[in-house]
Amino acid sequence: MxxxxxxxxxxxxxxxxxxxxxxxxxxxxxxxxxxxxxxxxxxxxxxxxxxxxxxxxxxxxxxxxxxxxxxxxxxxxxxxxxxxxxxxxxxxxxxxxxxxxxxxxxDEECPDQQMITSEIFKSIRAAVDELPPRCKMIFKLVREDGLKYQEVADILHISVNTVDAQMVIAVKKISEKVKGHFDFLPRFVTKKS
The missing domain is CATH 1.10.1740.10 (RNA polymerase sigma factor, region 2, helix turn helix motif)
Structure with a gap:
């Protein structure tokens, strides 16, 4: 050029x-x-x-x-x-x-808790990495950079409703990915009690 x-x-x-x-x-x-x-x-x-x-x-x-x-x-x-x-x-x-x-x-139980926490964070990171590019960018701008929906909408020239919809998709996909970890936690805690 x-x-x-x-x-x-x-x-x-x-x-x-x-x-x-x-x-x-x-x-x-x-x-x-x-x-x-x-x-x-x-x-x-x-x-x-x-x-x-x-x-x-x-x-x-x-x-x-x-x-x-x-x-x-x-x-x-x-x-x-x-x-x-x-x-x-x-x-x-x-x-x-x-x-x-x-x-x-x-705490004696911390190695187990640390392992569970580490697995959850790995699952969350993997879920974020698997998001479609536009959804991932919006999620990171809102969650990691702390921008408001209106700011993201202005930067990407999309509507606030689109930002909101993409955030709903991102949270849903991430929740589905880590759901198993949270289903497991109450049973784990109950067994330890």
Whole structure:
């Protein structure tokens, strides 16, 4: 893409042209995903990072014309988001390790409870990963990024009702995936009592 064509896209995106944004996304997404994958070594995480970068670009579309070198900006944003992702994962692992040690010291039953909790979280993560892309993006924007339904609707240019419907679908699918764990818990607790 020529610099002139890129500047024209930036101007169109700045005024809310979704087709121009889609053209920008289609042009860069695969390349940026490969770039993020080279850092993360995880295809799903790389795709998620690139999606987040483009969501931020769209959310701040009014200022896109202020970016002088958009290609450099997109790659830098992808790199930074990937490194932040790795940093968060490392911190989660450290925190999980300390939490596990503290739990072990407090209660004899904690290893069983820790195992059950770990299985539930794995099931929830797997269920979220299996959501359709649009549903997954909406779920993550609402649940993980803490955005309001209206904010998600504005970012994705969809109605609040669509956000609500996608959240209902996501919660239902996740609930179905982890339902067995919660059916098991009361029997487990009863046996221990």
């Amino acid at each position: 020529t610099d002139q064509a890129l500047h024209l896209l930036q101007k169109q995106i700045a005024v809310g042209d979704q087709r121009a944004f889609r053209q920008l996304f289609d042009f860069y997404a695969e390349r940026l995903t490969r770039f993020a994958y080279s850092i993360l070594k995880n295809k799903d995480a790389a795709t998620e990072i690139v999606d987040e970068v483009f969501v931020k670009v769209w959310k701040n579309k009014e200022t896109i014309t202020e970016i002088e070198h958009l290609t450099t900006y997109l790659y830098t944003a992808t790199k930074n988001a990937s490194l932040n992702f790795l940093s968060r994962k490392a911190n989660e692992q450290i925190t999980d390790s300390f939490d596990f040690i503290n739990i072990q010291l407090q």
